[in-house]
Amino acid sequence: MTPDASVPDTLRQRLRQAGLRVTAPRLAVLEWLAEHPHATADQVATGVRGQLGSVSTQAVYDVLGACARAELVRRIEPAGHPARFETRTGDNHHHLVCRRCGRTEDVDCAVGAAPCLEPSDGKGFAVDEAEVVFWGLCPDCLVASPTTAAHHHEEGRA
Amino acid sequence: MTPDASVPDTLRQRLRQAGLRVTAPRLAVLEWLAEHPHATADQVATGVRGQLGSVSTQAVYDVLGACARAELVRRIEPAGHPARFETRTGDNHHHLVCRRCGRTEDVDCAVGAAPCLEPSDGKGFAVDEAEVVFWGLCPDCLVASPTTAAHHHEEGRA
């Protein structure tokens, strides 16, 4: 099946330029993900199924995996939460993650260009990425929080 | 059973001060962990069993969980690898993690005291921690690596 022609050509081109075949699931995943950043694999699957009718879970993981390898999508795996995906790649931006609900937001690198890119002592590692995650509670969970601001670590991570 | 008297009193005191009961599994976990930083729950269980004879997996998770809540141990969960634990808490230090084998090393905060502690735009989140992970290949995996330095992202993340 030649995939839906309504999808912007740019997506097709990006896939092709990355050496990936253009398939309906891939276009749908990329398109949906662009509109819903920081979605989980499950959310992507649901969203894509709403457009294509049915797509296997495996296909979703394959697409996400292939696109992540090709750097068309970026995978974030916040501790204690399922992985999340976004189409913003290339710029070394960081994330703000809610401990409670997992809501994730982008944060531009605080200290300019590449401040956090080199550890003080690399111990012989070939470092290729500095990942920064700001942990806290999102506005919604702050309001819904049973423990008032007085306590500091009453929560316990899920 | 009154726990083994050979364990340094400081461990007992730390547990008590944290409001936790002093039990053999807890002492053993803390003691073993102090000597083997960045161990996985499974490794902790194995190590502790070597000292106490037998300890349930659940007990190990409970101990680690309780101690993490009391900030006697810190839990690190590098994406794609099982959680790791360490007894160094309080100092906001960061980590160097090997993408391939998961080997984890401590890194002092590169930029001094609290440079990475505040995101440029918090979006209303109540941020309480800035986690920094430097990803790369450890010296051993660098040597064992099939792809020479020429390629850049041929690996694919587990």
Place this chain on the structure above:
DNA sequence: ACGTAATCTGGAATGAGTCAAGAAAACGAT
């Protein structure tokens, strides 16, 4: 239009971690 290699389907399996119910042990007061 064809052949082939890459991709998708469906279902089973894995691994890390958690839940639940009851037995056991530590703490605090008597």
Place this chain on the structure above:
DNA sequence: ATCGTTTTCTTGACTCATTCCAGATTACGT
């Protein structure tokens, strides 16, 4: 020292996210 209460440990089943497998399908280069 002993008792009762409360926390902690044991055993075993279970969840969730993700991966593995074998076979059917499909996109792409010629």
